[in-house]
Amino acid sequence: MTKTVKIAILGASGYTGAELVRLLDTHPNTELAILTADRRAGQTLGAVFPHLAQVKAPPLVSxxxxxxxxxxxxxxxxxxxxxxxTQAVIARLPEHLRIVDLSADFRLFDTDVYAEWYGGPHKAPELQKTAIYGLTELDRERVANARLVANPGCYPTGPQLALIPLIESGLIEPDDIIIDAKSGVSGAGRGAKEGLLHGEVSEGLHAYAVASHRHAPEIEQGLSRAARRPLLVNFTPHLVPMNRGILCTIYVRTVGEADAGTLLSKLTVRFQGEPFVKVLPKGTLPQTRHVRGSNLCLIGAADDRLPGRVILVTAIDNLVKGAAGQAIQNMNVMLGLPETAGLALQPIFP
Structure with a gap:
């Protein structure tokens, strides 16, 4: 019988922390041992998240x-x-611990790139060298052997899953990629921010961090690795007045006679048997409501009216496949557990 895995969640009072607790409560092999939340230290989980009051969990601590x-x-x-x-915290943790980091601190291989985009030098460069970027379906073997996994960002997950196999197979032009991304407000975290008040975000839609979003170099890192040369992408995020979900509409130029059917065939073969990445039939495009509450990434495609161009669409729940769900998926791989453990939840609809 598999032993019970004792879990610590650092930062358990945020949306991602709550999703980790919700999903792990259904996991047959885990037990919550430590929940930290400095501002909420001394409170129960149920006091912070009433919807999780029935979960067996230790009190929050500093x-x-x-x-x-x-x-x-x-x-x-x-x-x-x-x-x-995160860097300084993880650097102090005992060596026996396996770690999945959901922050951005270990996602970028180049610490100079990190410093450029995150406003300061990396505080654990030697530890960065050991981190494995955990886009599970594309790097499962290295994730399995890692001590420290850098969980991908929410925006980069869908586009990389859709684009990396197509770049590797030479079916699209890697220098002509446009990613139009739209996210629900939970992606900005639970902290009080004026720009996220109901009156600021409801009944409207806006682009933000135009040409300057920190997930751009993360996407470019993955696509450059696939192309084996440096790439830049046109990436623009938008904030949508909904709680969950990310929809990415991706415009690509194909190579030769490739069309939407060709790209979908390649993706279907690449992700055959994957429990969480589903490629849809040609002309069927995913919606965020199709993945809400699940660890799914749906990928669809259609031919553009412009000759030689295809429109790809990906949908994920930003808090699950874009954060907590993918983190648990990585943990399962790291520990040799069934990859779907704790994650076999169908989407919530409506």
């Missing part, structure tokens, strides 16, 4: 109050802290 003895009883750490704080 990370500074976690002792060496406490860490000795933990197997896996999910780090859901803000960027620029």
């Amino acid at each position: 990370i500074d109050d976690v002792t060496a003895e406490d860490w000795a009883g933990v197997d896996v750490v999910f780090c859901a802290l803000p960027h620029a704080t």
Whole structure:
């Protein structure tokens, strides 16, 4: 019988922390051992998230109050802290722990690129060299052997799953990619921000961080690795007045006689048997409501009216496949557990 895996969640009072708890509560092999949330230390999980009041969980504590003895009883750490704080925290953790980091701190291989986009030097460059970028379906073997997995960002997940196999197979022009991305407001976190008030975001739609979003270099890193040369992409995110979901509409130029059917055939073969990546029939395009609450990534495609161009569309739940769900998927691979454990949830509709 598989032993019970003891889990610590650092930053358990945010949306991602709550999703980790919700999903892990259905996992047959895990037990919550430590939940940290400095501003909420001393409170119960149910006081912070009433919808999780029935979950068996320890009280929230400050990370500074976690002792060496406490860490000795933990197997896996999910780090859901803000960027620029995670590096120093993970560097202090005991060596026996397996770690999945949901912040941006270990996603970029080049620490100079990190410093450029995140406003300061990387605080654990030696640890960065050991981190594995955890887009599970595309790097499962390395994830399995990793101590530290950098969980992908929410925006980069869908586009990389759709584009990397097509770039590797030479079916699209890698220098002519446009990604139009739209996300629900939970992607901005749970902290109080004026720009996320109901009166600021409801009944409207707007682009933000135009030509300057921090997920652009993460996407470019993955696509450049596939092309084996540096690439730049046109990536523009938009904020949509909904709680969950990311829809990416991706415009590509094909090579030779390739069309939407060709691209879908390649993706279908590449993701055959994958439990969470589903390629839809030609002309059927995914919607965020089709993935809500699930760990699915749906990919569709249609021929553009412009000759030689195809429109790809991807949909994920930003809090699940874009964060907590993919993190648990990575943990399952790291520990040799069934990859779908804790994640076999169908989408919620309506």
